[in-house]
Amino acid sequence: MRKEIGIGLLGFGVVGSGVATILHKHREDLQHKLGVPVRIKRVLIKNKEKERDTELPKEAFTDQLEDLLNDDAIDFIVEVFGGTDDAKTAIERSLKAGKGVVTANKDVMAVYGKELLALADENSCDLFYEASVGGGIPLIRTLEDGLASDRISSLLGIVNGTTNFILTKMKEEKKTYEDALAEATALGYAEADPSADVDGIDAARKMAILASLSFSSEVQLDDVFVRGMSVIEDGDLELAEQFGYTIKMAGSAKKDENGIEVAVEPVFVKNEHPLASVNNEFNAVYVYGDAVGETMFYGPGAGSLPTATSVTSDIVAACRNLLLGVNGKRIHSYQYERKVKSDEQKFASYFHRISVQDEIGVLSRLSSIYSHNKASLATVIQHADPKREDADLIFITHAISRDQHLKVIEELKVAPEVNCVLSHYRVEGD
Amino acid sequence: MRKEIGIGLLGFGVVGSGVATILHKHREDLQHKLGVPVRIKRVLIKNKEKERDTELPKEAFTDQLEDLLNDDAIDFIVEVFGGTDDAKTAIERSLKAGKGVVTANKDVMAVYGKELLALADENSCDLFYEASVGGGIPLIRTLEDGLASDRISSLLGIVNGTTNFILTKMKEEKKTYEDALAEATALGYAEADPSADVDGIDAARKMAILASLSFSSEVQLDDVFVRGMSVIEDGDLELAEQFGYTIKMAGSAKKDENGIEVAVEPVFVKNEHPLASVNNEFNAVYVYGDAVGETMFYGPGAGSLPTATSVTSDIVAACRNLLLGVNGKRIHSYQYERKVKSDEQKFASYFHRISVQDEIGVLSRLSSIYSHNKASLATVIQHADPKREDADLIFITHAISRDQHLKVIEELKVAPEVNCVLSHYRVEGD
Structure with a gap:
C-alpha cells in the first residue's frame, strides 16, 4: 500500500502557486477522498x-x-509553464520517463494533442488536460464521462473571458472598445499583448480541443475558421439589440454527415439563447447532444484559483488511477477520420449591414443580388437618416451556405449603390 | 479478455426503453469507447x-x-423501476449477488443512499446514480470528479422541471397556476398526481442527494425544509418583477462552520443571477466552490432520453471499471458528521408582503416590530390603492436569521393593523 503520492510541478506562476495553495488548504479533504496524502x-x-x-x-x-x-518519489508531473516548445518537450520527456502528466496548456494540446495522447498511451501514462479549456468549468470530463453515451452534434461556446468581458462592457456600459480593453487589462483578464484573445486565436485553440473530443475526430488548429473582434463596427451592438440579438465572440463546432465545421468569430446570438446572458469574464459552453438535447456548462473561464481547481481535479483523477493501478487505460484514438466541410456545406443565417446611397430603387436592386444567389431573406430593413444622404440597409437571411453568403458579400461590395459593406455576422440560436 | 458486457434492466418504461434505444443507436460509438460491445x-x-x-x-x-x-452473462443491473420498496429490495439483492447497480431512483437514493452505498462497498460493487438528480445534466459526476479538489460551500438549484415550467408560464404568459399545470400535464412534464412536484418533495429528495455529496456529510430527507408552491399568492410574481426578482421554486444547500442547511421553497432570485433566466422545463444547479467560485450546470431536468443519457453514461463508467477490474473502489464514507443548523444560524434576506388597514402611522408601528427583533430593513414600500381601504406593505430585510424572520411574521400576524401576511420569501442571489 502506497503511503503518499508525489507530484512534480513545472512552473510556479499564478496557476502553479494556485495548485500548491489548493493542495495545501484542502489536504484533509483530498486525503479523505484518496486515502493517502498528495504532496508536491x-x-x-x-x-x-x-x-x-x-x-x-x-x-x-x-x-x-x-x-x-x-x-x-514523484509519481506524476503537473505542467503549468504555459508556452509551447519547452512545455511540449517537458511533457514528452515526462511521459517517456513513465510519469503521467496533468497540463493546463491549450497551446500545446491544440497543436500536439493527438501526438502527445498517443505517446501517453504508448507509455501507459495518463495525460489529463481539463484546465486547458474553460478555466474552472469541468468541460473535458463532462464531454468524456458525463455525456459519454451520447453523440454530440454541436457546441456553441464563449471560451475566452477577455473578449466576453470587453463585449459586455461595450454593450451594458456603452464603453468604447479601447476603454473596455483597458479595464480588462487593469483587472488582469487581458494579457499585456491581448492579440491572442481579441483575434480569436486563444478561443480557436480551445475549440480545436473541444471539437476533437466531442466528435472523436482530429480537428487541426488550421481547420478552425477565425475572425477577430476588430470586425465589429460602431453601432453593431445597438443594431443587434434592436433585432433581439447579442453579439458574442463565440466558438462554434458542428458535425453532420458532410463533416465538421469549427469557427471562432463574433456572432449574433438570439437573446433567448442561454449563451446570450453569459456576461463579463464568465465562460460557458452550450452542448447539443442527440439524446440529451441542450445542456450548458457555465463558470469562470480563467483566473488563478479556478484554473488551479481544474488542474487539481485532474490530479485527483490521476491519483485515483495510480492507486488503482489503472493509469493510461483510456482509449484516446479517434473513432472517425478527419473530414472538414466545404463552404457549400456550412449553413447558417447571416446578418448583413450595408451603407448605401439613399436613392429610389436601391432596396430592390440589392435584393436581387440575394435572389439570384438563391439566398432567401427573412428580414430587410432600411435605416434612413433624413440628415444624411446615405442609409444603412439591413438584410437577415434564412439559412444559406457560407459560399452563398460570401458571394453575396462580394457582389454587394462592387454594386454601384453600395458605399461599403459595414459588417456581417453569422446568426446563432434561432 | 472479456468479449462483451451484459446488462440486466429492471423496468422498461420511458427511461428503460430510452436506455435500450441509446445503447442500440450508439452501439458503435460505445464499442469504440470501451473496446467491447454492451448488450442488454x-x-x-x-x-x-x-x-x-x-x-x-x-x-x-x-x-x-x-x-x-x-x-x-449479466455483469450489472440497471434499475429504472421507480418507486421505493421493490426498487430498494432489487438493488440490495443485486449488490449481494455481486452485481453492480446503476439507478435513476431518487426516492430510494434520498432515503437509503447511505445504506446502499455501504452495501455496494461491502460487496465491491459500483453503485452509480447520476440520473437520480438533474435528468440529463451530469451533476453527480461533476461534483464527484470535476470539482473533486474544491470545497463546495453552497448550491442553488432548479431541480424540478414541472414547477419551473409552471412558474415560467405564469410569469411570461400570465397564465393561472391551474392553466399552467394543465399545460405541463398535457406535455407530459407533470404526473397525473403532481403533488410530489408542486409540494417540493421531488426537489427535496434531489437536494438531499446533492447536499450529501457536496458536503461529504449525511443529509437526511427530514433535514430538508420544504415549502410548496401553493404559498405563492396572486400578484407575487408581478411584485417580484417590480423589485428586480424572479420567483423560482429552488433548492438551496449551504454549509458553514455551524453546519448544513438545506431547503426547497419558492424564493426570490435576483434577475442578474444566472438561475433567474432558467426557464420552462429546464433545470440548472448553481454551485459555489471556495476555489473555483461560481459555476452552473444547465440542461433538461427530465424526459425519457435525457434521463436515459445519464443512466447510459453511468453504464459506460461501470463498464470501464469492470474492464479495468476496479469496481467498487470509490470511497463512499462521509468525511464529516451530520450537523444541521438551527434557525438562529440560518441567515438570509426576506421579502414580506402584508395587507394592512390604510391608516396613518401603520408603517411606523409595523416597522417597530422589525426593529425590536433587531431585523434591519433594506426596503419598505407602501402600495396603496386609492379605491380600497386596505394597502399592501412590502418589507425587504437585510440578512437576518430564520428565527428572526419567523418571530417577525408571528408578531405581524397578530398586529391589529394587519389584515394578513399575504406572503413571504427568502431572497437569493444578492
Whole structure:
C-alpha cells in the first residue's frame, strides 16, 4: 500500500502557486477522498533565488527538469509553464520517463494533442488536460464521462473571458472598445499583448480541443475558421439589440454527415439563447447532444484559483488511477477520420449591414443580388437618416451556405449603390 | 479478455426503453469507447405478454428477478423501476449477488443512499446514480470528479422541471397556476398526481442527494425544509418583477462552520443571477466552490432520453471499471458528521408582503416590530390603492436569521393593523 503520492510541478506562476495553495488548504479533504496524502515534491522554476510566498520548503525548488524525472518519489508531473516548445518537450520527456502528466496548456494540446495522447498511451501514462479549456468549468470530463453515451452534434461556446468581458462592457456600459480593453487589462483578464484573445486565436485553440473530443475526430488548429473582434463596427451592438440579438465572440463546432465545421468569430446570438446572458469574464459552453438535447456548462473561464481547481481535479483523477493501478487505460484514438466541410456545406443565417446611397430603387436592386444567389431573406430593413444622404440597409437571411453568403458579400461590395459593406455576422440560436 | 458486457434492466418504461434505444443507436460509438460491445441480456417487467416496440428479442423479457441475478452473462443491473420498496429490495439483492447497480431512483437514493452505498462497498460493487438528480445534466459526476479538489460551500438549484415550467408560464404568459399545470400535464412534464412536484418533495429528495455529496456529510430527507408552491399568492410574481426578482421554486444547500442547511421553497432570485433566466422545463444547479467560485450546470431536468443519457453514461463508467477490474473502489464514507443548523444560524434576506388597514402611522408601528427583533430593513414600500381601504406593505430585510424572520411574521400576524401576511420569501442571489 502506497503511503503518499508525489507530484512534480513545472512552473510556479499564478496557476502553479494556485495548485500548491489548493493542495495545501484542502489536504484533509483530498486525503479523505484518496486515502493517502498528495504532496508536491519538487518544483521546476527558472530562478531558484527568487523569493516565493509558499508553504513549500526552499529545497523543493530546482531549475533542472532531471531532478524531477529522476526522482522515484514523484509519481506524476503537473505542467503549468504555459508556452509551447519547452512545455511540449517537458511533457514528452515526462511521459517517456513513465510519469503521467496533468497540463493546463491549450497551446500545446491544440497543436500536439493527438501526438502527445498517443505517446501517453504508448507509455501507459495518463495525460489529463481539463484546465486547458474553460478555466474552472469541468468541460473535458463532462464531454468524456458525463455525456459519454451520447453523440454530440454541436457546441456553441464563449471560451475566452477577455473578449466576453470587453463585449459586455461595450454593450451594458456603452464603453468604447479601447476603454473596455483597458479595464480588462487593469483587472488582469487581458494579457499585456491581448492579440491572442481579441483575434480569436486563444478561443480557436480551445475549440480545436473541444471539437476533437466531442466528435472523436482530429480537428487541426488550421481547420478552425477565425475572425477577430476588430470586425465589429460602431453601432453593431445597438443594431443587434434592436433585432433581439447579442453579439458574442463565440466558438462554434458542428458535425453532420458532410463533416465538421469549427469557427471562432463574433456572432449574433438570439437573446433567448442561454449563451446570450453569459456576461463579463464568465465562460460557458452550450452542448447539443442527440439524446440529451441542450445542456450548458457555465463558470469562470480563467483566473488563478479556478484554473488551479481544474488542474487539481485532474490530479485527483490521476491519483485515483495510480492507486488503482489503472493509469493510461483510456482509449484516446479517434473513432472517425478527419473530414472538414466545404463552404457549400456550412449553413447558417447571416446578418448583413450595408451603407448605401439613399436613392429610389436601391432596396430592390440589392435584393436581387440575394435572389439570384438563391439566398432567401427573412428580414430587410432600411435605416434612413433624413440628415444624411446615405442609409444603412439591413438584410437577415434564412439559412444559406457560407459560399452563398460570401458571394453575396462580394457582389454587394462592387454594386454601384453600395458605399461599403459595414459588417456581417453569422446568426446563432434561432 | 472479456468479449462483451451484459446488462440486466429492471423496468422498461420511458427511461428503460430510452436506455435500450441509446445503447442500440450508439452501439458503435460505445464499442469504440470501451473496446467491447454492451448488450442488454434480460429485462425484468411485470407483464411478459405486453407488446413492446423494441429491438430486443421477446425472450429477453422476464417477470422473475432471479433470472437476472442468476445469469452469469449479466455483469450489472440497471434499475429504472421507480418507486421505493421493490426498487430498494432489487438493488440490495443485486449488490449481494455481486452485481453492480446503476439507478435513476431518487426516492430510494434520498432515503437509503447511505445504506446502499455501504452495501455496494461491502460487496465491491459500483453503485452509480447520476440520473437520480438533474435528468440529463451530469451533476453527480461533476461534483464527484470535476470539482473533486474544491470545497463546495453552497448550491442553488432548479431541480424540478414541472414547477419551473409552471412558474415560467405564469410569469411570461400570465397564465393561472391551474392553466399552467394543465399545460405541463398535457406535455407530459407533470404526473397525473403532481403533488410530489408542486409540494417540493421531488426537489427535496434531489437536494438531499446533492447536499450529501457536496458536503461529504449525511443529509437526511427530514433535514430538508420544504415549502410548496401553493404559498405563492396572486400578484407575487408581478411584485417580484417590480423589485428586480424572479420567483423560482429552488433548492438551496449551504454549509458553514455551524453546519448544513438545506431547503426547497419558492424564493426570490435576483434577475442578474444566472438561475433567474432558467426557464420552462429546464433545470440548472448553481454551485459555489471556495476555489473555483461560481459555476452552473444547465440542461433538461427530465424526459425519457435525457434521463436515459445519464443512466447510459453511468453504464459506460461501470463498464470501464469492470474492464479495468476496479469496481467498487470509490470511497463512499462521509468525511464529516451530520450537523444541521438551527434557525438562529440560518441567515438570509426576506421579502414580506402584508395587507394592512390604510391608516396613518401603520408603517411606523409595523416597522417597530422589525426593529425590536433587531431585523434591519433594506426596503419598505407602501402600495396603496386609492379605491380600497386596505394597502399592501412590502418589507425587504437585510440578512437576518430564520428565527428572526419567523418571530417577525408571528408578531405581524397578530398586529391589529394587519389584515394578513399575504406572503413571504427568502431572497437569493444578492
